Amino acid sequence: MKVERNLVVGTLAIILVIALLIIVYGGEERRMYYETKAQQGKSVARGARMYDSYCAGCHGKRGEGLAGVYSPLNVSDLWSGRENIAFYGTLHDYIALNISAGHPKLNMPSWADEYGGPLRNDQVEDLTQFVLNWMGPQPEGVRVAGAQFIPPLPSDIEPGTPAARGHDIFFTSCAACHGRDAGGSDLGPTLVSPEVAAQDDDFFRETITNGRPGTSMPVWGSVLSSEDIEDVVAFLRTRQ
Numbered sequence: 001m002k003v004e005r006n007l008v009v010g011t012l013a014i015i016l017v018i019a020l021l022i023i024v025y026g027g028e029e030r031r032m033y034y035e036t037k038a039q040q041g042k043s044v045a046r047g048a049r050m051y052d053s054y055c056a057g058c059h060g061k062r063g064e065g066l067a068g069v070y071s072p073l074n075v076s077d078l079w080s081g082r083e084n085i086a087f088y089g090t091l092h093d094y095i096a097l098n099i100s101a102g103h104p105k106l107n108m109p110s111w112a113d114e115y116g117g118p119l120r121n122d123q124v125e126d127l128t129q130f131v132l133n134w135m136g137p138q139p140e141g142v143r144v145a146g147a148q149f150i151p152p153l154p155s156d157i158e159p160g161t162p163a164a165r166g167h168d169i170f171f172t173s174c175a176a177c178h179g180r181d182a183g184g185s186d187l188g189p190t191l192v193s194p195e196v197a198a199q200d201d202d203f204f205r206e207t208i209t210n211g212r213p214g215t216s217m218p219v220w221g222s223v224l225s226s227e228d229i230e231d232v233v234a235f236l237r238t239r240q
Contacts, residue, residue, distance in 0.1 A: 040129055047130025050123055054111065054216055057176035057187045063134055070176075071106055074134045091135075096128045102222055107173055109211075109218035116211055116219040151180055157238055166235030169228050173220065182239045187216065197240035204233045 052061070055073075059065050063074025072078075079091060087094055099119075100112035111117040112124050119127070151171060157163045171180065177188030184190030208229050209221035224232070 043126045043129040044133045046123075047126035047128070047133075050119075050127055051130050053187065054119070055127070057185070063131070066176075070172075071108075073131055078131075079135050092128060092132065095131050096124055099124050099127055102219070104223045107223055109220050109223050111218055115222075118211070118213070118216055118218060154238070157235070162231045162234040163238050164235075165228075166231035166233070169224065169232050170235050173224065174232065177216070182236060191236055192239050201233050201237075204236060205229055208232060 065072030102110035211219040
């Protein structure tokens with residue numbers, strides 16, 4: 001009698017364990033789905049903060065870009081058409097690669113530390129998730145078009161000179177972070193203070209070419225030619 005009772009209890013216990021396993025693992029896919037979404041949400045939030053620090057100055061607070069200067073990111077064209085440039089990887093990889101290694105033809109510097117930039121791979125991933133977050137329908141007025149405005153050449157700079165060319169290059173490549181007058185902004189330091197002005201030209205060439213490790217200054221040597229960099233330095237000297 002005792003043996004039979006133990007068998008019944010054991011059988012019921014096995015059935016209960018199996019039922020619990022079915023309940024737990026039956027909902028595992030759903031749990032993992034929501035856990036993945038939660039982690040993506042945290043990544044997007046971190047990416048949003050970094051976007052404001054590193055990207056908004058050029059690409060706009062809402063990804064509108066600067067027409068003719070910096071590409072918009074919050075546009076449907078970004079989600080398709082990669083085959084036109086012979087990139088057949090995923091959209092995620094396309095965005096991550098452009099952030100990491102840059103895009104010289106589009107004035108995009110390298111941002112990943114493995115390419116000389118200031119960001120770790122996990123930070124690049126957070127930025128990628130933030131940009132991907134723009135994909136799909138959005139409320140009216142969120143996607144806006146940028147506008148190009150290049151300030152007129154200062155009267156003390158002669159047209160056609162290296163400083164004049166440097167003026168335009170500075171606006172399209174540097175002013176978003178360092179300000180239109182090179183006086184600095186929330187994104188980049190002043191370039192006209194007495195302390196900075198006291199540096200020699202090699203300091204500026206080195207900084208523009210190779211960036212400043214440990215800061216938000218990326219590598220521009222892969223985007224600007226040596227002549228472009230010389231022109232920017234010439235322009236800066238007229239402002240200092």
